[in-house]
Amino acid sequence: MASAFSLHFPFSFPSSSSHPSFPKLPLNPSIVTLSATSSRFRHVHHSRRSRIPAASIAVDSPSTSKSDGIENSPKPLLEVKDLTAVIAESKRKILHGINLVIYEGEVHAVMGKNGSGKSTFSKVLAGHPDYEVTGGSVVFKGENLLDMDPEERSHAGLFMSFQAPVEIPGVSNIDFLRMSYNARRTKQGLKELGPIEFYGFLSPKLAAVNIDTSFLDRNVNEGFSGGEKKRNEILQLAVLEADMAILDEIDSGLDVDALQDVAKAVNSLSTPKNSVLMITHYRRLLDFIKPKYVHIMEDGRIIKTGDVSLAKQLEKEGYKAVSAV
Amino acid sequence: MACCFCFSSSSPCPFPLNPTPSLKPHIQNPTKLRPSTPLFSSSSFSDPVVIQLAESLEDSLSGSSSPPSLPLQKLRDSSSLSLLSKSWPSSKDEPFRFTDTSFLKKSPIRPVSAPFPASHPAIPSPLNDPDALFANLAVIDGVIVPSLSNLSSLPNGVFVGSAADAPESLSKRVLELIAGFPDGDLFWDLNGIGAPDVAVVYVPAGCRVETPLHLGFFSLEGTEDGLNGLPVSNPRALVLVEEGGEIGIVEEYSGGDDVDEVKRYWANSVMEIVIGEGAKVRHSYIQRQSASAAHIKWTFVRQGASSTYEVVETSTGGKLSRHNLHIQQLGPETVTEISTFHLSGSNQTQDLHSRLVLDHPRGYSRQLHKCIVTHSSGQAVFDGNIKVNRYAQQTDAGQLTRSLLLVPRATVNIKPNLQIIADDVKCSHGAAISDLEQDQLFYFQTRGVDLQTARNALIFSFGADVTGRLPFKSIQKRVESHVRDLLAARGAVQ
Numbered sequence: 095m096a097s098a099f100s101l102h103f104p105f106s107f108p109s110s111s112s113h114p115s116f117p118k119l120p121l122n123p124s125i126v127t128l129s130a131t132s133s134r135f136r137h138v139h140h141s142r143r144s145r146i147p148a149a150s151i152a153v154d155s156p157s158t159s160k161s162d163g164i165e166n167s168p169k170p171l172l173e174v175k176d177l178t179a180v181i182a183e184s185k186r187k188i189l190h191g192i193n194l195v196i197y198e199g200e201v202h203a204v205m206g207k208n209g210s211g212k213s214t215f216s217k218v219l220a221g222h223p224d225y226e227v228t229g230g231s232v233v234f235k236g237e238n239l240l241d242m243d244p245e246e247r248s249h250a251g252l253f254m255s256f257q258a259p260v261e262i263p264g265v266s267n268i269d270f271l272r273m274s275y276n277a278r279r280t281k282q283g284l285k286e287l288g289p290i291e292f293y294g295f296l297s298p299k300l301a302a303v304n305i306d307t308s309f310l311d312r313n314v315n316e317g318f319s320g321g322e323k324k325r326n327e328i329l330q331l332a333v334l335e336a337d338m339a340i341l342d343e344i345d346s347g348l349d350v351d352a353l354q355d356v357a358k359a360v361n362s363l364s365t366p367k368n369s370v371l372m373i374t375h376y377r378r379l380l381d382f383i384k385p386k387y388v389h390i391m392e393d394g395r396i397i398k399t400g401d402v403s404l405a406k407q408l409e410k411e412g413y414k415a416v417s418a419v
Numbered sequence: 420m421a422c423c424f425c426f427s428s429s430s431p432c433p434f435p436l437n438p439t440p441s442l443k444p445h446i447q448n449p450t451k452l453r454p455s456t457p458l459f460s461s462s463s464f465s466d467p468v469v470i471q472l473a474e475s476l477e478d479s480l481s482g483s484s485s486p487p488s489l490p491l492q493k494l495r496d497s498s499s500l501s502l503l504s505k506s507w508p509s510s511k512d513e514p515f516r517f518t519d520t521s522f523l524k525k526s527p528i529r530p531v532s533a534p535f536p537a538s539h540p541a542i543p544s545p546l547n548d549p550d551a552l553f554a555n556l557a558v559i560d561g562v563i564v565p566s567l568s569n570l571s572s573l574p575n576g577v578f579v580g581s582a583a584d585a586p587e588s589l590s591k592r593v594l595e596l597i598a599g600f601p602d603g604d605l606f607w608d609l610n611g612i613g614a615p616d617v618a619v620v621y622v623p624a625g626c627r628v629e630t631p632l633h634l635g636f637f638s639l640e641g642t643e644d645g646l647n648g649l650p651v652s653n654p655r656a657l658v659l660v661e662e663g664g665e666i667g668i669v670e671e672y673s674g675g676d677d678v679d680e681v682k683r684y685w686a687n688s689v690m691e692i693v694i695g696e697g698a699k700v701r702h703s704y705i706q707r708q709s710a711s712a713a714h715i716k717w718t719f720v721r722q723g724a725s726s727t728y729e730v731v732e733t734s735t736g737g738k739l740s741r742h743n744l745h746i747q748q749l750g751p752e753t754v755t756e757i758s759t760f761h762l763s764g765s766n767q768t769q770d771l772h773s774r775l776v777l778d779h780p781r782g783y784s785r786q787l788h789k790c791i792v793t794h795s796s797g798q799a800v801f802d803g804n805i806k807v808n809r810y811a812q813q814t815d816a817g818q819l820t821r822s823l824l825l826v827p828r829a830t831v832n833i834k835p836n837l838q839i840i841a842d843d844v845k846c847s848h849g850a851a852i853s854d855l856e857q858d859q860l861f862y863f864q865t866r867g868v869d870l871q872t873a874r875n876a877l878i879f880s881f882g883a884d885v886t887g888r889l890p891f892k893s894i895q896k897r898v899e900s901h902v903r904d905l906l907a908a909r910g911a912v913q
Contacts, residue, residue: 220865223857244864254865260858264880264887273876274866281867313884330866 168197171338171369172219172239172252176230178394179218188214190394191230196338199366203380204373205405206391207413212373213257215391216342220254221247234338248274249281253336255327257343257373261315267326268310271296271333278334299332303359321352328359339363340371345379357382377405390416466506469605472528473502476613476653479530488583490593491617494655497598498611505605514604517800517832518741518770523713528685529648530613531560531640552893553633553669554579560639560652561615572630577666579632582617582657589621596693597657600719600745607717607743610689614655622664624695631667631891638674638712641682649713651685662695662723669894671705672714673736680710689717692728696750699727701890705898708736710767717743724750724779731888732759733898734769735905744773748811751779760885761790762902763797763829764909770800777811788820789885791878792829793911802834805848811841818848823855823881825911875912879903 172195179189188211196202206212218225219232221244232239234250242250262270268289275295276286287295300307305325315323324344331339341360345353360370360383372383380388380402388405390398390413398404398416408416477499480487487495507524508515556579557567563581570579578585582593598611622628640650660666670690674682686708694700700720708714714737722728734740746755761769775784790799799822807814822831835848855877863873882902889895906912 222861243869244861245867245869248865248867256862256865260856260862262859262862262877262880264883265876270866273868273872274863277867277869277872334867 168199170195170233171198171200171235172196172371173233174219174230175232177215177218177227177232178229179214179225179227182224182226185226187228188225188394189218192391192394192396194389194396196369196371198337198369199364200387201364201370201383201385202372202387202389203385203405204371204389204391204396205375205377205408208375210391211394212391213342214394216254216340216371216373219247219252219340220244245277248334248336249278251337252340253331253334253338254340255324255331255342255344257346259315259323259327261313261317263313263316265314266310267312267314268293268296270314271310271330274330275333296333299329302362303328303332304355305329320347321349321355324348324352324356325359328356328363332359332363337368338371339368340373342373343375344372345374345376350378353379354382377409380405465503468507468524469502469505469609473499473609473612475528476530476609476651479532480613480615485583488581488585488617489590490582490597490657491614493594494598494611494614494617498608501603502605502608502612505608508605514772514802517798518739518768520739520741523649523685523739526649526685528651531650531652531684552631552891554630555633555635556580556618556620557635557637558618558654558656559637560650561613561654563616563618573632574626574628574630576623576626577628578619578621580619582619585619585621589619592621592659593617593619593657596659597691599691599721600717602745603717603719604743606687606715606741607689610653610655610687610717613651613653613687614689615653616655618654618656620656620658620666620668622660622666622698624661625663626661627665628667631669633669633671636670636672636686636688638672638682638684638686638708641674641684641709641712643681643683649683649685651687654686654688656688656690658690658692658700660692660694660698660700663697664695665699667701667703667890669703669705669891671703671707672716673707674709674712682709683711684709685713685715687713687715689719692718692720694720694722694726694728696723697725698723700729702728702730703889703891703894704730704732704734704742705894706732706734706736706740706742707901708740710736710738710764712737714740716741718745720744720746722746722748722750722753722755725752726750727754727756729754729756729890730758731885731890732757732771733762733882733886733889733902734760734771735762735902737769738766739768739770741768741770742772744771746773746775748775748777748779748782752781753777753779753783755782755784757784757786757788758885758888759788760882760902761788761799762882762905763790763792763794763799764905765794766796767794768798768800772800772802774804774806775816776806776808777814777816778808779810780812780814782811782814782816784814784816786818787885788818789822789881790831791823791825791881791906791911792831793825793906793909795826795828798830798832800832803836803848805837805846807837807839807841807844807846809840812843814841814844814846816844816846820848820850821881822850822852823878824852825854825878871913878906878912 174192174194177189177192180187192215204212214225218227227240234252239247272292279286303325315326318326344356372379385402388400388402389396508520510516554573555569557564573579578589585593636654638652658668672686674684692700706714720728755775757773759771763769769790771788786803788801788803792799801820803818803820805816805818807816818835820833820835822833824831831852833850835850837846837848839846855874859877860873864870883899886895886899889898
């Protein structure tokens, strides 16, 4: 099914958005129509190295063309090419060649059924030891992400919010935040902040994500409600001032009010420089955090990319309809 | 919450019959033990090691000029009688299945050479450095030392001191209550025979004591090479809080500076706590004995209706450390919270045997036991029994134990058990033994904290989950920094 959407482009990643030549599109006419609307190709399969017939394309919506030709056009933040991964223990293949490029300031959403590999994808990007990358590359801000330990990825500016953040009894939230923030400062060659200085730094962040100070004395995630856990993740994102936020099912287990709160917090942190990758089951989240691109994931691949209308179609017709197109 | 019906295996005979009656000749002078109590005509139950030890304890106290107070006399009488049927426990006895006390048995045990000289100069902190927040009673080698105590901040009507000095009415109450526990083991009885005094803490009805009381139990006498025998002391305390009263006590054991790991001694301590109707006791128990010491301790708590007992324990010291915690419910609607943390390093055994007996309706209890074993020769033992008897309907009892084994071959023996006879109860228990949780480590890493720092933080926080419940900040800080130092010294954190 997914292979019907495979495209093999003979060129490597185009750095200029006004790339003159359209690639030669093979075979599948449905792809051609999809591609024809695009002004540039962002998600390509780099087929010269490997012939794995697993690839996907994603295309820009026409709205991006406004940046065309402008000198300071956005830089790619995250470039994923042909990423394949297995479960470290069982060696079972989970990701079958993911291609995705996210530029500065962009919001992307990855949707898909249970077991399609969405959460695995986010964990692999964060460097989870349960998964082993078997092929492909991930470049983050020009550097090889896959060479980095999880903490180095964090220092580089990548942040993942967990679907089910783990409880850490015995560690207070404020100590955790300070430890985390100071680790990053140390990495940057800056002096660590003491408890009082840190509190000064933290206060405005609390307000920004609408979190009560009583949160700080509680143990990390211990006894937190679903909404509190998610807001706590966003607080960490705010503290670490990450460039790229991967939000893994930030909407799961939340009622509409809580979801609105969390979304508001995420939106309040957005700048023209930082990007968001949301992983979700439901379109509802996309009403609150508006993505530029929606990717549909199936069987460890991105099988379709479009704008938010894709999510609407998905909601109306289900994954089956979308993947059959 | 899940409802578990978990029955422990039945205990073996509490005093196994000794198959070798030929031990009798070893009893050098049986009449000396309890002149007023006839020995069993056949002393086949008696264990010569035990009798010898009991006699030496008795001898050590006979030199005292003044006759013992009535409560103390009662204690000695009942303990002597009970001791005759006890033998030294072995691994065949269920309560000592995993806790090897044979090194103690083989040691040349001798009573401390009390009395303690009142003007001894070398009393380390915190006994001579009481926090201004606390009232303080110093007990050295089982003997109350008024010159090192400071009780001036306690309200009127509260009595803290020797049973011998208690007013008559209180003395009567103490007499009624003391040694009110029928199920004590050998060590309970030995304490009753060897205790030179009973430290009494009395809170009258309706009196809420705002000043926490620090009970500092210090082992002064000790040897470094073991050649001069192993001195044993038997501190004894009784805490009595009448109806509606309230007090926070900090019971702390030490044998010197924190670095003093070679001093050998045996502290064999007993505390009885009686909590009246609607009364509340917050009990902090801190055991930081020398790593070469033996520490055996009984805590027997009786809880009246609607009373609250909260205990937070941190045990880090001792080559052998055993805490027997027995809580008996005397009326309905009691609240019991037990939080314990044990840290076991090289050649250390940390043992908690806890038992909560619920006989009345609507009791609420929560128990959390945690232990860390940092060395392959370290061992932790936990036997946690909660008994919900026929009339204890609508009991809400929860028990959780977690063990962290940081090195290969570190040992933990865990026996959490609920015995439920009532049919309308909510009970849960859980036990987990693990290395550090990968998920937690990864969570730290994704937030920029490297693996080693994350490990350190998680190891420390594992215990801080319990030590964080210590109700007095200054004590909590001191205990946590002690735990941190020990973890660092033992290479558990880097």
